[in-house]
Amino acid sequence: MRFAEIIGNDDTIADLRAMVDSDKIPHAMLISGPSGLGKMMAARAFISYLNCENRIDGDSCGVCPACRRIDAGNNPDIHYVYPVIKKTAGKPAFSTDFIDQWKLFIKDSPYMDTTKWPVMIEAGTKRPVIYVDEADAISAKAALSTYADRYKVFVIWLPERMNPEASNKLLKLIEEPYDDTLFIFVSNNPELLLPTVASRLRSLRMNPQPENTIVSALLKVGVSESSARQAARMAEGIPGKAFESLSGNGESAEFHRYFMDCMRNAYARKIDELKKTAETLSAFSREKAIRFLEYLARMTRENFIANLSISPLNNMTPDEESFSTRFAPFIHSGNVEKIVAETETAKRDISRNANAKLVWFDFLLRLMLHLRSPKN
Ligand SMILES: [Zn+2]
DSSP states (O other), X not given: OOGGGSOSOHHHHHHHHHHHHTTOOOSEEEEEOSTTSOHHHHHHHHHHHHHOSSOBTTBOOSOSHHHHHHHTTOOTTEXXXXXXXXXXXXXXXXXXXXXXXXXXXXXXXXXXOTTHHHHHTTOTTOOOBBOHHHHHHHHHHHHSOOSSSSOEXXXXXXXXXXXXXXXXXXXXHHHSOOTTEEEEEEESOGGGSOHHHHTTSEEEEOOOOOHHHHHHHHHHTTOOHHHHHHHHHHHTTOHHHHHHHHHSOSHHHHHHHHHHHHHHHHHTTOHHHXXXXXXXXXXXXXXXXXXXXXXXXXXXXXXXXXXXXXOSSOOOOHHHHHHHHHHGGGOOTTTHHHHHHHHHHHHHHHHTTOXXXXXXXXXXXXXXXXXXXXXX
């Protein structure tokens, strides 16, 4: 991974580069910001730059043995730590148990789509976390000398998924670090870190980027002008979202299929089909269910706007737009807010661990009534 592959956030990249150039490398740092900006890419580019045998123009070369080893995930001095699940209850669970999935994940999903990782480790409805056993494993590894490199690097993805016990164990290591140990925390929600831990980290922030920055980056990798503009418009400054919408197989494509199912069957009053849909949706993890409800609310509003024809620039993909040409007339001032309110109620119920199958079925029945309600 090279700095050149990161879209925007030039100041943060300059800071990372300067640490290596001036040989002032903090023992522990935090790269934070919303998901999809390329924070893990920045961490990986930093490590490559640190170890590269042939740096060129403030970047790693990408081809020397050191760069290649890092890109392949085969450098024994670089340790990735990430949330996992316990395959067997009561047995400890470590990141290394899922190393094959991890190598695939950072290669296929460099923007670290947090919705894909649980699927890759077959978490089902379990929430992946960083267990205290992992902190013990880090301590043990930190005490060993490096294999070949000057630094042992621990990259901790989503440190906010560590419980306080694990955080406190890690805190000891950060307070009294070994000379050759470097911690890089990569976090979407730094406010959830223990303050005692966060205060000891050199903090680097990454931010959403202007639409034009994303457009130029997409043009550079061969995306057509019109697709680049549309993807950048929907990305809301998040490069990872732009790539996801271009690939068309991300979660939003999946959500769109479910959205069409819900709306068609609710309008047609196919109760049996709605029951089946409720069953399918109840298998979503709590986080995914909430994201889908947010998607439902957003698409309901988008269709209302499309129906009013007040905005020629909507935020829909071509697939969503094509469904909307027929569906939008059914979302009007008489039901738009009612449907959005139902998504809020369902979100609340799901957060409270209510029976998901009942919550979804109830939601779909109410949707059925609202879709047929008269226009104001
Ligand atoms: Zn190199």
